[in-house]
Amino acid sequence: MVSITLFLALAAILFCIGLYGVLTRRHLVIVLASIELMLNAVNINLVAFSAIGPFANITGQVFTLFVITVAAAEAAVALAILIALYRNRNSIDVLKHDLLRW
């Protein structure tokens, strides 16, 4: 069996790529895709601990299901907000939406 360290390292790399995308990309769809990538990395951690962790049991997989549910709801609402934003302000460039910035 592959050691759990490798799974955790893969999850950390995916999480950091997603974090970099959230911090630096300008297209809002890509920012949302990066958030999904980060949630995926967390799920890899949960499933890895559930399968080959020190106290392997089913709880990690149950929590993965909850994370997937919340991610699906978040993606639906976020894309609806995106469409409303585009209709009202005619752009989905992150830099153009700084009304609340002081």
Added chain:
Amino acid sequence: MNAQMFFFIVFALIAIISAVLIMALERIAHRVVAMAFSFFAVAAIYFLLGAEFIGIVQIMVYVGAITILFVFGMMMTEHRNVGFGPDPRKTQQILGFVGVGFLLAFMLYAIVTADLPNSGEPYVGSAEIIGLELYGHYFIAFIGSAFLLTSALIGAVVIARKEAD
């Protein structure tokens, strides 16, 4: 090198390369396709870990539903616009890269030095055990997620529809 190690390396490379391609490709449609590939590779990682049910759910929800949702979101906004011109936030990009690089280095250091005992045989959970746990211990959370999905459905419809004056 045994077969599991080989498949792990293959799928991990696919996941990481397509995750980088999400950031690096030029057209938005190509980026969404790279995202689908990344989700597929993560589903393969779940199969490798013996979590078949989670892998199937990952393919159904992420590859099947969320990617299509992103395609719709891309189509209804400015997808022809390849870029937004030069980015005025050069310092922020460099700072972001350096900060995320440090975070990754610290996390990898912590993971490598952590003393994680390997439990010899991998634990394989079936859909039946997940269902029993979901309707037993986590019943309230399960009902809560049902309410969450309903409110997300209604909220998405209300937010995205045209204002009827």
